[in-house]
Amino acid sequence: xxxxxxxxxxxxxxxxxxxxxxxxxxxxxxxxxxxxxxxxxxxxxxxxxxxxxxxxxxxxxxxxxxxxxxxxxxxxxxxxxxxxxxxxxxxxxxxxxxxxxxxxxxxxxxxxxxx
Amino acid sequence: xxxxxxxxxxxxxxxxxxxxxxxxxxxxxxxxxxxxxxxxxxxxxxxxxxxxxxxxxxxxxxxxxxxxxxxxxxxxxxxxxxxxxxxxxxxxxxxxxxxxxxxxxxxxxxxxxx
Numbered sequence: 103x104x105x106x107x108x109x110x111x112x113x114x115x116x117x118x119x120x121x122x123x124x125x126x127x128x129x130x131x132x133x134x135x136x137x138x139x140x141x142x143x144x145x146x147x148x149x150x151x152x153x154x155x156x157x158x159x160x161x162x163x164x165x166x167x168x169x170x171x172x173x174x175x176x177x178x179x180x181x182x183x184x185x186x187x188x189x190x191x192x193x194x195x196x197x198x199x200x201x202x203x204x205x206x207x208x209x210x211x212x213x214x215x216x217x
Numbered sequence: 218x219x220x221x222x223x224x225x226x227x228x229x230x231x232x233x234x235x236x237x238x239x240x241x242x243x244x245x246x247x248x249x250x251x252x253x254x255x256x257x258x259x260x261x262x263x264x265x266x267x268x269x270x271x272x273x274x275x276x277x278x279x280x281x282x283x284x285x286x287x288x289x290x291x292x293x294x295x296x297x298x299x300x301x302x303x304x305x306x307x308x309x310x311x312x313x314x315x316x317x318x319x320x321x322x323x324x325x326x327x328x329x330x331x
Contacts, residue, residue, distance in 0.1 A: 119292050122285040129281045136227070136277035140234065144270045147238045148263060162270070169278045181291075182284040213241050217249055 118184060126182050127193075130170070134194050137166045138201035145202070146209025159202050167191045223279025230273025237266040 141162040145155050167190050175182050175190070183189035240262045248255055286292075293301075 117289050118287045119285075119289055122287045122292075126284045126287065129284055133278055133281045136280075137274060140231070140270055140273050140277070143234055143238070144266050147234070147241050147266050148258065149241075162274070165271070166274050166278065169275060173278050174281070174284050181286050181288060184287070209238065213238050214245065217242075217246055 123184065131194065133166060133170055134198045135201065137162060138198045139205050142202040142205025143209045146206045147213055149210060149214050155206060159199060163195065163198070219279045223276045227273045227276030227280055230269045230276055233265055233269035234273065237262050237269060
């Protein structure tokens with residue numbers, strides 16, 4: 103079993119370029135950080151509370167994932183990510199959510215609380 | 218080119234986002250001043266906020282650098298066999314270069330003497 107796992111690992115090294123995989127992950131992370139900052143600020147400005155805020159994040163997440171799929175990969179995600187479109191739509195969802203809450207708190211406090 | 222457009226779009230979007238934040242602040246302080254207990258923002262501010270979010274998200278996506286093809290076969294297509302399959306054992310020292318160098322130095326010596 104361990105030999106099997108090792109075999110698939112070495113196959114990956116021969117199938118994909120690790121340097122470019124890291125580069126693509128970094129590019130994705132940049133876009134997701136931008137999403138968290140911008141949509142978190144917008145949610146704070148609009149004063150969204152409890153489930154509406156999470157729903158707003160989910161909508162924006164789907165929007166930016168679709169934009170990345172359309173603009174960056176031209177609908178060919180398997181050329182740029184090991185897992186294909188699944189990697190674009192699922193990677194870093196929770197990490198982005200934490201930054202989103204941070205920015206939401208900041209802008210909500212600035213606009214709605216300190217009158 | 219797309220990076221410049223992306224920077225411009227995200228700058229415009231963030232500017233309008235800040236403007237909508239200020240508008241919200243002003244609206245809320247107006248409601249406070251006239252003692253109205255009204256909840257909900259005017260539709261103009263909400264529309265401005267949402268449109269600026271979409272614009273700046275498109276800007277951010279354009280701003281991020283291009284992705285690179287991760288498939289090894291695509292990378293290998295750009296390489297030559299001499300670059301990939303090189304090893305010290307393939308180096309040949311026993312070739313006509315030695316003769317050429319000695320002939321060259323001989324000629325040089327002759328031209329110096331004359």
